[in-house]
Amino acid sequence: MLHSQLEQFYDAHGDALFAFLLQLTRREADAADLVQEVFQKLVRRPGWMARWRNPRAALLRMGHNAFIDQLRRRTVRDRADETFLAENDLFVRNSADEIWLESVQAALGDLPPDQRAVVHLKIWESMTFRQIADALKISPNTAASRWRYAIDKLRQSLRHPV
Amino acid sequence: MKTEDLERQLRQLPPRQAPPALRQRVLAQQPTVSRTWWWNRPILAGIAAAWLLILFFHLDTPPTRDLASSHSPALTPHWLTHLALVQTWLASPSEEIFPAPFPTPKL
8 A cells, every 4th residue: 555545545534533433432542542553454454445335434344343342452440440531522622512512422421332333423424324234233223223222312311411 | 302403413513633643643654565465374375385395395206105007107297196195095094004013913
């Protein structure tokens, strides 16, 4: 793979991958590490990109796999420590009023990562349930039900913000 | 709040972009030259090379057994001799190829 190809690929999809991983990890440093890990894999296996019909979806799938691997690597103690760490902002700060933004971030944070992933892909990547299912290696029905559960919880949380 | 309204409101929140330092970090990686599949699998390549070497040296040695008595060894191609040897191994009981260290008592 040429350096310019990698550069083009990063410019086209890097932000989307970072936003998706930030949504899953809730920590900027972790999201950045995972983005680098994904691109490292791509550099080692340059043939992968040529075979992808939908590079964005494939890249997000790799990101999701990297996130699951990271979760498995972590010990129980690490996970417990994380709950005390301050979470990073998921959205651009000055885009909405602060209270609404805080409420959405908190409500998203209460969702399990599986549901958060579906919400992110549906809302910010505008994917269909079939595409989400492909990206997360789940069935379209599972994607749809995760979406339904997540939206119900979000609606509930945003109606009564903490 | 309806699902559509909630969706629309969420869509209005632009996700954060990757920090510029991350771009530099990612692009600082040196892309490797594309290799063929066997280059990426050194163990497989090693086994294949060892097998070829064994085959080469084995075929180069004259046959130790008179496998094809009707043929002169000089006229028999080496690969055919090798094949015949394998066939004999498969067909014969193991004692003929690997004689037992002690004679088995006959009942």
